[in-house]
Amino acid sequence: MGHPLDGVRERITRAEAHLATINSEIRSHKDKCTVFARARRQPDQESIFDLYASFPEPSLSLSCVISDCLSNLRTALDYIVHELAAKYGEVVIHNMFPISNTSHAFNRQVEERDRLHDVPEVARTIIANLQPYQGTRVKRFWHPLYVLNRLTNTDKTRLLPLIVACAPHPTFVLNGSHSPTRIEGLSIAKAFHDGARITNQRIPEIVADEVTLRIEQGVYVAFRDVPWGESPVESVLTNVVEFIKDDVVPKFEPFFDRHSPQLVSVARK
Numbered sequence: 001m002g003h004p005l006d007g008v009r010e011r012i013t014r015a016e017a018h019l020a021t022i023n024s025e026i027r028s029h030k031d032k033c034t035v036f037a038r039a040r041r042q043p044d045q046e047s048i049f050d051l052y053a054s055f056p057e058p059s060l061s062l063s064c065v066i067s068d069c070l071s072n073l074r075t076a077l078d079y080i081v082h083e084l085a086a087k088y089g090e091v092v093i094h095n096m097f098p099i100s101n102t103s104h105a106f107n108r109q110v111e112e113r114d115r116l117h118d119v120p121e122v123a124r125t126i127i128a129n130l131q132p133y134q135g136t137r138v139k140r141f142w143h144p145l146y147v148l149n150r151l152t153n154t155d156k157t158r159l160l161p162l163i164v165a166c167a168p169h170p171t172f173v174l175n176g177s178h179s180p181t182r183i184e185g186l187s188i189a190k191a192f193h194d195g196a197r198i199t200n201q202r203i204p205e206i207v208a209d210e211v212t213l214r215i216e217q218g219v220y221v222a223f224r225d226v227p228w229g230e231s232p233v234e235s236v237l238t239n240v241v242e243f244i245k246d247d248v249v250p251k252f253e254p255f256f257d258r259h260s261p262q263l264v265s266v267a268r269k
Contacts, residue, residue, distance in 0.1 A: 003256065004083040004086075004087065004256045005079075005080070005083065005249065005252070005253065005256060007076075007079050007083075008076045008079045008080055008083075008249060009249070011072045011073070011075050011076035011079065012072070012073070012076050012241065012244060012245050012249070014068075014072045015069045015070075015072040015073045015076070015241055016241060018065055018066075018068045018069035018072065019069055019234070019237055019238065019241060021065050022062065022065050022066060022069065022233065022234060022237065023234050025059070025061070025062050025065065026062070026220070026221050026232075026233065026234060029056070029058060029059070029062070029164070029221060030219045030220070032056045033055045033056060033164055033166075033215055033219045034054060034055075034212060034213070034214050034215070036051070036052045036053075036054050036210075036212055036213065047202050047203055047204040047206070048200055048201070048202055049201050049202075049203050049206060050197060050198065050199045050200070050201070051197070051198040051201055051213075052196075052197055052198075053166065053192055053193065053194055053195060053196040053197075053198070054194065054195075055164035055165075055166075055193070055194040055219070056164070057162075057164070057194070058162040058163070058164060058221050060159060062162065062221070063159040063160045063161075063162060064159070066151075066160055066162075066233065066237070067155045067159075067160065069237060069241075070148060070151050070152050070155060070237075070240075071152070071155075073148055073240060073241065073244055074148060074152050076244060076249075077096075077097035077099075077244065077248070078095075078096045078097050080097060080248075080249070080252050081095050081096055081097045081115070081116060081119060081127075082095055083256065084118075084119045084120065084123050084252065084255060085116075085117060085118040085119055087255065087256065088118055088119065088120045089117070089118025089119075090117075090118055091117075091118075092114070092117045092118075094113060094114055094115060094117065095115060095116070095117050095119075096115050097115075097127065098110060098115045098116070098127070098131075099131065099132070099145045099146070099148065099149040100131055100132070100133060101132050101133055101140060101146060102133050103131075103133050105133075106128060106131055106133065110124070120255070123252065123255060126251050126252070130145065130247075130248060130251075131145065132145050132146035132149075141227040141228070142227065142228055144239055144240040144243035144244070145240075145243070147228065147236060147239070147240055148240050148244075150226060151223070151226075160223065161223070161224040161225065162221055162222070162223060162224060162233065163193050163194060163221070163222055163223075163224045163229075164193065164194050164219065164220075164221055164222075165191050165192065165193040165194075165219075165220055165221070165222045165230070166191060166192055166193070166215060166218045166219050166220070167191055167218040167219075167220065168188055168189050168190055168191055168218075169184075169185075169186070169188055169189070169218070170186075170188065170215050170216075170217055170218030170219070171183070171184050171215070171216040171217040171218065172184075172186075172213040172214065172215060172216065173213065173214045173215075173216045174205060174206065174211060174213055175212075175214070181205050182216065183203060183205050183213070186201050186202075186203070187200075187201065187202075188201070191230045193222075220232040220233070221233045221234075223236065
């Protein structure tokens with residue numbers, strides 16, 4: 001007979017495999033991204049340009065792979081609650097690992113909806129301590145479980161909206177007749193995305209009225225319309241995977257092994 005948490009670990013392994021696919025697809029997509037620069041003539045300022053970002057949209061398949069990754073992670077959490085209830089009582093259909101942004105919402109999930117039916121009190125305390133609301137208001141919106149919950153809830157009704165963006169201070173490449181010219185040090189201090197217009201950039205390397213520039217560094221794919229939207233998708237997902245694998249699962253391992261009360265006490269911390 002295997003360990004009760006083998007299913008949890010297998011789900012996390014599958015999420016990691018999907019994450020590897022996501023990284024590969026994003027690297028491939030980056031190679032297609034270009035940004036356009038148009039000359040903006042002004043008196044005695046012939047080197048001043050406006051840049052217009054034009055990035056190919058991420059493929060729908062990328063959203064689907066991300067969905068698969070998230071589904072495995074969310075299911076891994078529910079498996080933990082299932083195994084706890086099975087060991088210490090009985091499993092009911094409404095058992096699940098609650099994720100809440102406020103203590104009131106968490107208590108409602110536990111008390112009114114009985115999400116932790118027959119889960120021992122010590123384990124309930126651990127789950128409560130893992131909730132996003134335990135952090136400050138700013139930090140809770142970056143909490144890995146909040147991120148997971150926000151994305152999985154969106155994924156229930158539509159494909160996750162993605163957007164291609166570029167980090168501040170990117171490196172542009174101008175392809176010339178002899179050799180490429182790298183352009184760095186522009187006054188682009190904020191991340192920008194597809195369709196953005198970046199004005200008043202001094203680029204003396206450009207002599208034509210209009211040219212096409214390729215971005216050599218700084219392009220990434222992000223989630224659209226979320227608090228962490230300026231972070232790359234792969235970084236966001238890696239943070240969630242590592243949190244569940246390294247911070248969540250180990251806290252519940254003592255409940256399924258031969259242990260002393262001291263081990264369970266350590267798991268609560």
